[in-house]
Amino acid sequence: MSLATFGRTARIFTPTRITHRSFGIKTTLRAQELITKLAKRDQRSSHPTPPPSSDDLITTMPHELRIPMQPHPIRAETLTQQWSTTDLELLDIGLTKHRHPENLADKIAYWAVKSARKPTDIFFRNKYLHRSVMLEVVAAVPGMVGALIRHIKSLQGMRHDGGWIGHLLHEAENERMHLMTWMEVGKPVLWERALIATVQTGFFAVFSLLYMVSPRTAHRVVGYLEEEAVTSYTHFINEIDAGWIENVPAPEIAIAYWNLRTDARLRDVVLAVRADEALHRDTNHHFSDRIRAKRESLFDDLDKNGDQPPIRY
Numbered sequence: 001m002s003l004a005t006f007g008r009t010a011r012i013f014t015p016t017r018i019t020h021r022s023f024g025i026k027t028t029l030r031a032q033e034l035i036t037k038l039a040k041r042d043q044r045s046s047h048p049t050p051p052p053s054s055d056d057l058i059t060t061m062p063h064e065l066r067i068p069m070q071p072h073p074i075r076a077e078t079l080t081q082q083w084s085t086t087d088l089e090l091l092d093i094g095l096t097k098h099r100h101p102e103n104l105a106d107k108i109a110y111w112a113v114k115s116a117r118k119p120t121d122i123f124f125r126n127k128y129l130h131r132s133v134m135l136e137v138v139a140a141v142p143g144m145v146g147a148l149i150r151h152i153k154s155l156q157g158m159r160h161d162g163g164w165i166g167h168l169l170h171e172a173e174n175e176r177m178h179l180m181t182w183m184e185v186g187k188p189v190l191w192e193r194a195l196i197a198t199v200q201t202g203f204f205a206v207f208s209l210l211y212m213v214s215p216r217t218a219h220r221v222v223g224y225l226e227e228e229a230v231t232s233y234t235h236f237i238n239e240i241d242a243g244w245i246e247n248v249p250a251p252e253i254a255i256a257y258w259n260l261r262t263d264a265r266l267r268d269v270v271l272a273v274r275a276d277e278a279l280h281r282d283t284n285h286h287f288s289d290r291i292r293a294k295r296e297s298l299f300d301d302l303d304k305n306g307d308q309p310p311i312r313y
Contacts, residue, residue, distance in 0.1 A: 078258055083260050149215075
């Protein structure tokens with residue numbers, strides 16, 4: 001191609017390319033301007049809908065939500081028996097019961113719990129009300145984590161869970177009720193709340209990972225954690241008996257939840273909480289044993305005992 005021919009070709013095609021490019025830019029700008037104008041017009045013409053009033057919410061509340069879901073205590077006899085101080089003291093909860101580590105996983109679980117207790121003892125010392133808040137914030141995590149993971153596995157496997165999910169959720173709810181009770185008695189200050197929230201967040205992450213990797217070890221950790229809880233609440237009772245902690249009246253939430261007498265005191269609440277923790281201790285050690293024995297379904301043993309549930313869930 002000669003130089004003259006090349007020049008004519010350049011003069012023919014160069015404006016065309018520029019024209020198309022300019023047209024694209026102009027079109028984009030015009031579209032943006034149009035969108036902006038429409039948005040401004042909508043803002044001027046429309047008024048934000050006010051949130052529903054309390055009367056509206058009451059009127060539109062579904063019937064299911066009008067039936068309050070009351071938390072149930074972990075011990076079934078609480079529903080029919082009003083606990084006195086003597087009744088709570090006579091409960092055989094196994095104060096000195098301890099599961100001896102049998103293998104490496106058990107030893108790691110036991111060491112982890114014992115190691116975590118040391119900084120707690122240093123930080124809280126004899127402030128047992130605040131120690132109890134810390135304990136329950138952490139203790140309410142494992143049941144919910146275990147139930148969630150087993151729930152997902154049940155959905156993925158399209159089969160029943162063997163009856164664990166309900167018990168784990170019940171445990172988490174029970175531990176949360178412990179926390180609600182202690183918050184009525186002791187009021188942690190802001191920096192204590194921040195520390196407790198930080199510890200709970202870290203424990204949630206670590207325990208979730210542990211449960212996905214080794215649920216048997218996770219339940220063993222909870223079993224040892226509950227052993228320490230029983231010990232801590234025993235020290236709590238001793239402090240009350242020694243007069244170092246005032247034996248104030250029990251809060252209303254505790255009287256209603258544990259079906260205590262109307263004249264119940266703080267010591268009765270600690271006795272009731274300690275009995276719950278002993279039950280969680282035994283339950284989680286048992287769960288760990290069932291996983292090790294490869295016999296996770298509770299329904300198999302319930303069938304043998306004649307306690308077959310109406311549905312398998």
